[in-house]
Amino acid sequence: GNTVDYTLEDGCISMIPSKSYGGNLYTKDEYGNFVYRFEFQLTPGANNGVGIRTPMEGDAAYVGMEIQILDCEHPIYKDITPLQHHGSVYGIIPAKAEHHSAFKHAGEWNYEIVANGDNIKVTVNGVVIMEGNIREATKNGTADHKEHPGLFNKKGHIGFLGHGSPVKFRNIRIKELK
Secondary structure: OOOOOEEEEOOEEEEOOOOOOOEEEEOOOOEOOEEEEEEEEEOOOOEEEEEEEEOOOOOHHHHOEEEEEEOOOOHHHOOOOHHHOOOOEOOOEOOOHHHHHOOOOOOOEEEEEEEEOOEEEEEEOOEEEEEEEHHHHOEOEOOOOOOOOOOOOOOEEEEEEEOOOOEEEEEEEEEEOO
């Protein structure tokens, strides 16, 4: 992935966007069912995401899944849909409306994504902000009415998906589930 804009700095992986507009940074290995824990720090209005079960090529939100990392309370995002909010499975399952209690606007956040088969759960600071089954959520089509051909990938890479915003990540851990 983009090893130019993602750099090591003060024990963190820092996204420092350049003209390449952020880009993605992927794990070398592929993962199917896992617990993925990390901490992140956003800047005001920041937009990033975590790609799961995704190939390294293509738009990870569609060729895999994207879990939103977004300062969605910032005024520039006033018109987004719940399917785009922080913690949502982008375009598929919205984060819970009460997730705002877990979200902070400065400093470090704990974040956990559990992907176990079709069940996806996102926790921030001990609060479950999104939990759902992707197969159940799409039984009548996708919520955003777009094609998500990689939604049911059995495995793939995990990646940070940059959208041109400075963001820091640290204490990254992956535990595979059997």
